[in-house]
Amino acid sequence: MSSLPWRPRQDDEPASDGYARRPSSSSSDHSADAASAASHHQKLSRTSTAKVRTGCVTCKKRHVKCDETKPFCMNCLRIKGFCEGYAIKPRKKRAKPAPKVTDMALDVAPRAQPPVPLLEPNINSVDFADQQAMFYFDEFIDLAARYFPINSAFNTLWTVTLPQLARTNDTLRHAAIAIGALSKAHEGGTLPELPSGKGARRSLVLKLREESPHYHNAIVHYCAALRLQGQAQTDTFVVRSTVFLSILFICFELIRGDRRSALSHINYGMALLYAVLHGDQSRDHIASLAPDPKYLLGEVADTYIHLAAQSRSVLVGKMGEDMPLKGLSRDLEKNGLTVDMFFLSLAQLPRLSRPVTVDNMPPIFRDIQEAEQYWVAVQTWAAGVAPALIEMFMSSNLLELDDDDEINATMLMLLQDPKMIAMSAQVKEKFGRFNGAFMPLYHPYLMREDRDRDTYLRLLSLRLQCLMISLFISLPDFGNVATMESLTPVCREMMDTAEVILRTSHSESSSPVHHLSLDGGVLIQITFVAFFCRDPLVREAAIRLLEYYPHQNGLWDSNAHLALAIRNRGIERNNASEGTPTEQWLRLWRREHIFEDAGKRVVLRFMDKNPETGKWELVEECTDMKEDVAEMVWRRQPLSGKGKFMVANILGLTKAAR
Numbered sequence: 001m002s003s004l005p006w007r008p009r010q011d012d013e014p015a016s017d018g019y020a021r022r023p024s025s026s027s028s029d030h031s032a033d034a035a036s037a038a039s040h041h042q043k044l045s046r047t048s049t050a051k052v053r054t055g056c057v058t059c060k061k062r063h064v065k066c067d068e069t070k071p072f073c074m075n076c077l078r079i080k081g082f083c084e085g086y087a088i089k090p091r092k093k094r095a096k097p098a099p100k101v102t103d104m105a106l107d108v109a110p111r112a113q114p115p116v117p118l119l120e121p122n123i124n125s126v127d128f129a130d131q132q133a134m135f136y137f138d139e140f141i142d143l144a145a146r147y148f149p150i151n152s153a154f155n156t157l158w159t160v161t162l163p164q165l166a167r168t169n170d171t172l173r174h175a176a177i178a179i180g181a182l183s184k185a186h187e188g189g190t191l192p193e194l195p196s197g198k199g200a201r202r203s204l205v206l207k208l209r210e211e212s213p214h215y216h217n218a219i220v221h222y223c224a225a226l227r228l229q230g231q232a233q234t235d236t237f238v239v240r241s242t243v244f245l246s247i248l249f250i251c252f253e254l255i256r257g258d259r260r261s262a263l264s265h266i267n268y269g270m271a272l273l274y275a276v277l278h279g280d281q282s283r284d285h286i287a288s289l290a291p292d293p294k295y296l297l298g299e300v301a302d303t304y305i306h307l308a309a310q311s312r313s314v315l316v317g318k319m320g321e322d323m324p325l326k327g328l329s330r331d332l333e334k335n336g337l338t339v340d341m342f343f344l345s346l347a348q349l350p351r352l353s354r355p356v357t358v359d360n361m362p363p364i365f366r367d368i369q370e371a372e373q374y375w376v377a378v379q380t381w382a383a384g385v386a387p388a389l390i391e392m393f394m395s396s397n398l399l400e401l402d403d404d405d406e407i408n409a410t411m412l413m414l415l416q417d418p419k420m421i422a423m424s425a426q427v428k429e430k431f432g433r434f435n436g437a438f439m440p441l442y443h444p445y446l447m448r449e450d451r452d453r454d455t456y457l458r459l460l461s462l463r464l465q466c467l468m469i470s471l472f473i474s475l476p477d478f479g480n481v482a483t484m485e486s487l488t489p490v491c492r493e494m495m496d497t498a499e500v501i502l503r504t505s506h507s508e509s510s511s512p513v514h515h516l517s518l519d520g521g522v523l524i525q526i527t528f529v530a531f532f533c534r535d536p537l538v539r540e541a542a543i544r545l546l547e548y549y550p551h552q553n554g555l556w557d558s559n560a561h562l563a564l565a566i567r568n569r570g571i572e573r574n575n576a577s578e579g580t581p582t583e584q585w586l587r588l589w590r591r592e593h594i595f596e597d598a599g600k601r602v603v604l605r606f607m608d609k610n611p612e613t614g615k616w617e618l619v620e621e622c623t624d625m626k627e628d629v630a631e632m633v634w635r636r637q638p639l640s641g642k643g644k645f646m647v648a649n650i651l652g653l654t655k656a657a658r
Helices: 025-044 057-062 074-079 101-106 123-127 131-146 157-168 170-186 198-210 213-231 236-256 259-278 282-289 293-311 326-334 339-347 368-383 386-395 404-415 418-446 453-473 481-486 488-507 523-532 536-548 558-575 581-588 646-651
Strands: 592-596 601-609 616-624 635-637
Touching: 057 074, 131 157, 131 170, 131 213, 157 170, 157 236, 157 293, 170 213, 170 236, 213 236, 236 259, 236 293, 259 293, 259 326, 259 339, 293 339, 326 339, 339 368, 339 386, 368 418, 368 453, 386 418, 418 453, 453 488, 453 523, 481 581, 488 523, 488 536, 523 536, 523 558, 536 558, 558 581, 558 601, 558 616, 581 601, 592 646
Parallel strands: none
Antiparallel strands: 592 601, 601 616, 616 635
16 A cells, blocks of 8 residues: 655644644644755746646647637637637536425415517527627628629629628628628728828738738638638539629628739639539529529629629739639630630620610610610620621731731721721610710709719719710721810710719728729729820829729729829820821820739830830830839830730730730
């Protein structure tokens, strides 16, 4: 039998025989020696700390130290990409006091119980883990209703479809909550004194955003959506949720400023959309989307067409080394199709449950809803004309030419082709009828004092699109500089309309997230005027709008377009120093630009005079994006890619590029 360890007896402790003894000096000395020995023994033992039992579930499984960040461990999110959270210990039940005998006797007889009120279940407690998640989801609903939707009453993707699906689908709900949390991270609270430089201000604001708890919560829910999607099984229901999840992920990455990830989601989403429409199980996939799925697909296509078209000018890598939409292009090539053919099929999807045609257009529209309805019909009709225009462009071999004089001659011949003139006349007739029915509605509403903000913006947006089309209708006359000068009033009205849209939309915005649009926006119209309008004052008005109203349209940043417009100011000044007006205009036709490295670098091509030879040659410059445009420096570099035209390198249209 092993003996028990010796322990010094306390002075007031009874002896083993049960009788207390008076303390003696010898016993006190013996106790002091024992305490000294115990103290010496403790110093030689290994030091240790108490085991922490409040770590997350994932760290406990991995047997690593947890940083105990709530609601999810940041170590797990950084290393594994997800965290299982913290185990909730059940509350200990308090022991009830034993009932008295008298109470037990009274309980023998049945006692009437008061009626229990039947309460309705709290739906929010079922769909959301806590009040904060519901708070973020409400923020997403507000963004989806006011800032993200396309300016049309018939596109309900952001106002109806996505909010409803996100409320009932766990994966979509986490993605929506992540967007709402990220939006809250951008809202300005009590900020410290910011530096005067624009770049330094932006850097500090971004640093404060990433340190915000809202930002960490956004990453947590974003990772949760990724994890749930990765764990899901492949079936028609998952395909349906993935189509909409890609749109939410694109939106999240655009708000965060990660265009590279947004491009990946666009590429994947377009390939998935092609599989839904034309894959082996397309019939099952389409039937799983909605009771009337083609109209829903048309709304989804509106967002994807706009973003995918932008992705052809915003490359992940460098021009000539990277092709846009690789995944989609690979799937299309297997079936003998091109990206443009797929875009055309998306543009021709029905958008209205009760479609109308351009042939039964009324002389005057009753309201904005009817105007938008027929605008959809006009756009669908115009999409049918696009294949013939593309075929004319490709058969001209313009992209295969190297000689500058031959390029100019081919361009002028293509613009004056009888087929081009005939198509332009058809488009002009249809849009002329629409414009005649729209203007009696447009002008009176602008003068109303009780106008609704949303209706006002929808009318202005529709007018801006009509003005842009009126410029392209004059495409056969683009070779004539006098015709371009006559279009100055149209360009001026475009800038006036764009300024009202930007001023109205920015007046009620409190966050940079509110300056993000996923529809057509106004950026393409402002950039067109800044480059092609022949009135220098109108071009300066376009530059002023880009300076005063910074915004983001999908993948395009107004700051990058501002840098292009300012650089074009010097190109115009240098170009006007020599040659006839026609020669100057033909040189300006050669301007092209592209965004490389996911938008971090801008590349511009134009005709410049060689000081050594005295000849005008095609040159290429690039600059790295900075927050302050004044700090951006343009550098001359050799022509990149394999073709004379950037579009040939981007789309792989020439034989050399292929």
